[in-house]
Amino acid sequence: MSLRAVAKVLAFLLLVTAACLLLPAVVAVIYREPDWRDFLITSGIGAAVGGLALTLLRGAPDLRVREGFAVVALGWLVVGLLGSLPFWLSGQIPDFTDAVFESISGFSTTGSSILTDIEGRSHAILFWRTMTHWLGGMGIVLLALAILPLLGVGGMQLFRAEVPGPVAERLTPRIRETAKLLWGVYVLLTALEVVALLLAGMSLFDAVCHAFATMATGGFSNNDSSVGGYGSPAVEWVIIVFMFLAGVNFSLHFMALTGRWRGYARDEEFRFYGVIILLSTALITTVLLGASFYPDAGTTVRHALFQVLAIVTTTGFGTADYLLWPPFTHALLLVLMAVGGCAGSTGGGIKVMRVLILLKHAKLELRKMLHPRGVFTVWFNNRPLSPGLQTNVLGFFLLFMVVYIAGVLILTLGGRDLVTSVGATAASIGNIGPGLGLVGPASNYSALLAWEKWLLMLMMIIGRLELFTVLVLFLPSGWRRS
Amino acid sequence: MSLRAVAKVLAFLLLVTAACLLLPAVVAVIYREPDWRDFLITSGIGAAVGGLALTLLRGAPDLRVREGFAVVALGWLVVGLLGSLPFWLSGQIPDFTDAVFESISGFSTTGSSILTDIEGRSHAILFWRTMTHWLGGMGIVLLALAILPLLGVGGMQLFRAEVPGPVAERLTPRIRETAKLLWGVYVLLTALEVVALLLAGMSLFDAVCHAFATMATGGFSNNDSSVGGYGSPAVEWVIIVFMFLAGVNFSLHFMALTGRWRGYARDEEFRFYGVIILLSTALITTVLLGASFYPDAGTTVRHALFQVLAIVTTTGFGTADYLLWPPFTHALLLVLMAVGGCAGSTGGGIKVMRVLILLKHAKLELRKMLHPRGVFTVWFNNRPLSPGLQTNVLGFFLLFMVVYIAGVLILTLGGRDLVTSVGATAASIGNIGPGLGLVGPASNYSALLAWEKWLLMLMMIIGRLELFTVLVLFLPSGWRRS
Numbered sequence: 001m002s003l004r005a006v007a008k009v010l011a012f013l014l015l016v017t018a019a020c021l022l023l024p025a026v027v028a029v030i031y032r033e034p035d036w037r038d039f040l041i042t043s044g045i046g047a048a049v050g051g052l053a054l055t056l057l058r059g060a061p062d063l064r065v066r067e068g069f070a071v072v073a074l075g076w077l078v079v080g081l082l083g084s085l086p087f088w089l090s091g092q093i094p095d096f097t098d099a100v101f102e103s104i105s106g107f108s109t110t111g112s113s114i115l116t117d118i119e120g121r122s123h124a125i126l127f128w129r130t131m132t133h134w135l136g137g138m139g140i141v142l143l144a145l146a147i148l149p150l151l152g153v154g155g156m157q158l159f160r161a162e163v164p165g166p167v168a169e170r171l172t173p174r175i176r177e178t179a180k181l182l183w184g185v186y187v188l189l190t191a192l193e194v195v196a197l198l199l200a201g202m203s204l205f206d207a208v209c210h211a212f213a214t215m216a217t218g219g220f221s222n223n224d225s226s227v228g229g230y231g232s233p234a235v236e237w238v239i240i241v242f243m244f245l246a247g248v249n250f251s252l253h254f255m256a257l258t259g260r261w262r263g264y265a266r267d268e269e270f271r272f273y274g275v276i277i278l279l280s281t282a283l284i285t286t287v288l289l290g291a292s293f294y295p296d297a298g299t300t301v302r303h304a305l306f307q308v309l310a311i312v313t314t315t316g317f318g319t320a321d322y323l324l325w326p327p328f329t330h331a332l333l334l335v336l337m338a339v340g341g342c343a344g345s346t347g348g349g350i351k352v353m354r355v356l357i358l359l360k361h362a363k364l365e366l367r368k369m370l371h372p373r374g375v376f377t378v379w380f381n382n383r384p385l386s387p388g389l390q391t392n393v394l395g396f397f398l399l400f401m402v403v404y405i406a407g408v409l410i411l412t413l414g415g416r417d418l419v420t421s422v423g424a425t426a427a428s429i430g431n432i433g434p435g436l437g438l439v440g441p442a443s444n445y446s447a448l449l450a451w452e453k454w455l456l457m458l459m460m461i462i463g464r465l466e467l468f469t470v471l472v473l474f475l476p477s478g479w480r481r482s
Numbered sequence: 483m484s485l486r487a488v489a490k491v492l493a494f495l496l497l498v499t500a501a502c503l504l505l506p507a508v509v510a511v512i513y514r515e516p517d518w519r520d521f522l523i524t525s526g527i528g529a530a531v532g533g534l535a536l537t538l539l540r541g542a543p544d545l546r547v548r549e550g551f552a553v554v555a556l557g558w559l560v561v562g563l564l565g566s567l568p569f570w571l572s573g574q575i576p577d578f579t580d581a582v583f584e585s586i587s588g589f590s591t592t593g594s595s596i597l598t599d600i601e602g603r604s605h606a607i608l609f610w611r612t613m614t615h616w617l618g619g620m621g622i623v624l625l626a627l628a629i630l631p632l633l634g635v636g637g638m639q640l641f642r643a644e645v646p647g648p649v650a651e652r653l654t655p656r657i658r659e660t661a662k663l664l665w666g667v668y669v670l671l672t673a674l675e676v677v678a679l680l681l682a683g684m685s686l687f688d689a690v691c692h693a694f695a696t697m698a699t700g701g702f703s704n705n706d707s708s709v710g711g712y713g714s715p716a717v718e719w720v721i722i723v724f725m726f727l728a729g730v731n732f733s734l735h736f737m738a739l740t741g742r743w744r745g746y747a748r749d750e751e752f753r754f755y756g757v758i759i760l761l762s763t764a765l766i767t768t769v770l771l772g773a774s775f776y777p778d779a780g781t782t783v784r785h786a787l788f789q790v791l792a793i794v795t796t797t798g799f800g801t802a803d804y805l806l807w808p809p810f811t812h813a814l815l816l817v818l819m820a821v822g823g824c825a826g827s828t829g830g831g832i833k834v835m836r837v838l839i840l841l842k843h844a845k846l847e848l849r850k851m852l853h854p855r856g857v858f859t860v861w862f863n864n865r866p867l868s869p870g871l872q873t874n875v876l877g878f879f880l881l882f883m884v885v886y887i888a889g890v891l892i893l894t895l896g897g898r899d900l901v902t903s904v905g906a907t908a909a910s911i912g913n914i915g916p917g918l919g920l921v922g923p924a925s926n927y928s929a930l931l932a933w934e935k936w937l938l939m940l941m942m943i944i945g946r947l948e949l950f951t952v953l954v955l956f957l958p959s960g961w962r963r964s
């Protein structure tokens with residue numbers, strides 16, 4: 001492992017973040033808010049540290065595959081730490097742990113918050129808060145479609161050939177090319193959502209922030225009551241559409257924008273994602289109508305569809321207090337939480353593609369019972385899956401369970417109640433946001449102890465980076481010099 | 483599928499059960515209770531139906547592998563139905579669904595009960611109730627070590643060569659030979675426990691019933707407050723020892739009885755089972771001591787060890803109301819519930835062997851990340867696992883999750899609350915007994931609706947028969963004539 005190569009990329013990430021921090025400074029100036037200074041200071045720190053490091057590491061080698069793991073895991077941490085400074089320096093979040101929690105939750109597109117009285121905060125802080133989502137989402141798209149396929153993580157190898165770009169031994173050139181293409185799609189969709197939200201009657205400021213939070217499937221809102229607080233069905237429908245799009249593999253959007261619209265229909269994961277959403281919405285709508293929860297069918301469908309998408313894409317926005325809904329909806333939403341969005345989207349969770357492969361595998365093992373000498377293959381998108389890829393996906397699922405159980409055991413060992421521990425761990429590792437119990441959708445994470453917040457931050461980063469990427473760093477052999 | 487071959491074995495099972503039903507009739511006569519008639523009537527029905535069917539099916543072919551699935555799944559159902567008649571005919575359980583529930587829960591060694599005022603019941607009923615456990619446990623030992631290895635179910639192939647016996651194309655001769663050896667061990671251990679419980683001060687009747695329930699890891703007790711109701715530390719220690727033994731692969735006991743004591747130490751599953759129990763007990767003891775739950779360390783260790791064993795072996799006995807313990811103990815006990823006993827024991831759950839293989843697989847996939855071109859193998863008991871066996875075990879785990887989630891969704895769709903649904907499904911599919919919420923350890927299953935009870939009975943049978951055996955019958959190709 002070449003630590004110099006790793007440090008070089010981290011320094012570069014600091015410089016990029018430093019540049020991004022100028023935008024909220026501009027927002028502060030526009031709204032005549034005093035915290036432009038805090039953003040400039042933070043930007044200066046990032047630029048100084050990053051610039052100095054880059055100068056010192058001028059001769060460092062380029063990245064190879066093995067260093068990729070360290071860059072990805074440490075990258076989110078370093079950027080998250082820098083991004084927390086404005087919250088802390090401005091005094092808006094006086095506790096340092098809380099400031100880092102909000103920042104890591106933002107960059108990991110989780111959307112768990114420790115903030116109270118959100119509507120009383122400065123524009124610059126709210127802008128930066130949702131911008132951390134957006135930047136994190138940008139990183140995730142790149143990670144999922146350009147870096148992880150090369151590292152061979154948890155089935156992402158499937159997408160190795162999906163996005164065009166020069167193939168090279170070294171990571172950098174290929175990643176750069178892919179990044180440009182995908183970020184174009186990401187920026188375009190964000191711009192479209194801003195326009196749509198403006199047309200639905202939102203202010204420009206709120207529209208930009210919510211577009212940031214939607215496209216990243218983050219979930220920070222400028223309203224204390226989340227999206228429901230705007231009381232606008234039009235806004236909710238716009239966010240429904242864009243949550244759906246944010247949960248789709250971005251390489252499909254890329255194909256569509258270059259004229260290959262059929263990519264959606266041909267993609268097995270996309271079809272399954274559609275079926276999950278339609279079926280879940282139909283079931284929840286039926287149950288809610290049966291219990292006469294809302295005055296009319298239209299409102300019922302809107303709330304059901306919104307909540308299904310907010311959960312399955314792991315955005316975590318809310319329009320209705322679904323904790324009051326009948327128990328079946330809770331059971332179904334818990335399952336959707338675990339499923340998550342499509343691979344190559346900004347959504348978290350296990351990912352639709354993996355769930356589909358796991359279900360196919362289970363069915364195949366059942367059929368093998370009857371035909372012990374038969375040869376069976378799992379097919380995905382009309383291609384046979386290699387056994388190695390299959391066991392890799394199974395390994396991902398197992399690690400997900402192991403990390404999840406470990407999180408719950410540690411939190412309860414510290415004395416936290418079971419429901420809160422289960423909810424907070426699931427919401428963090430799945431990058432969902434609101435949990436259950438003390439950290440349910442009606443409250444937030446501020447009441448937790450400092451060590452619990454740090455543990456959940458670790459969970460967010462492990463979950464966001466597809467587990468393998470972070471966990472591999474805990475293997476001693478990962479640090480051996482090669 | 484030859485239905486005649488299947489029916490022939492089922493008829494034979496009815497005859498065996500009819501013979502067993504004479505025993506509780508004798509108990510009734512001894513205690514001068516009127517329900518000897520109900521047992522005789524049931525025995526007569528079983529003998530008549532079984533005998534008639536056997537005569538009619540005289541020319542039916544012997545069993546082949548494929549019919550094995552149907553025999554196993556239908557066998558538990560048919561015997562469970564016959565075994566429910568005494569409960570119903572005697573008027574002790576006036577509702578037919580409840581009577582079948584108690585019987586299926588007994589034969590599947592689950593131990594979920596709908597009975598209230600247990601101490602007010604006749605001796606014959608209590609005897610038969612725990613005897614269903616014992617007979618079911620006998621069936622399970624045979625199933626796990628003689629039948630499933632031949633059918634290739636969920637990793638049980640590992641035990642194909644463990645127990646000596648003539649190998650033949652047709653199932654029957656080999657099963658018969660293995661059965662004799664294993665049942666010898668089972669009967670011997672039961673007899674030892676009866677003696678030990680007598681020495682600990684229990685009455686002969688209670689000793690026999692509790693030995694039946696312990697060796698089968700069932701959990702029915704003659705006391706309304708379960709084992710704790712006897713208030714005897716000596717009794718609890720005896721049951722601790724025999725719960726531990728009942729959760730061990732019976733082929734290891736067989737080896738030990740034939741002089742090969744080292745089998746225990748050499749068996750990787752046994753060692754892991756020991757580590758799980760010691761570690762869990764140490765953690766729970768520490769937490770309970772920290773909260774000053776019991777007056778002295780001895781009592782604390784006893785309660786912790788008893789509850790760990792009652793849960794991990796899926797027996798479900800209770801000495802303490804562990805719902806009052808701190809939340810960490812609940813999280814840990816929930817994990818132990820899922821783990822279950824060793825393969826080839828009478829315990830339920832996923833099984834220690836499978837959990838060990840799953841953990842090894844996850845670790846291996848992690849190491850693969852760093853060495854993409856390396857060749858890795860999962861080893862178990864000093865033998866490399868074939869990839870087919872590995873994916874079979876993974877498939878088992880996935881099916882377990884699918885059935886579990888389906889159970890929770892169906893129960894909540896019917897309007898049952900989430901905690902009860904989660905607890906009842908887990909307790910049924912894992913063959914544990916007491917669940918959570920409405921069906922927690924302090925109450926029982928009588929308050930559930932009839933269809934919910936039937937669903938849970940299905941879950942008990944699916945879980946008890948290692949999933950594959952039952953689920954394979956839902957595949958259309960399973961019924962094709964061959």
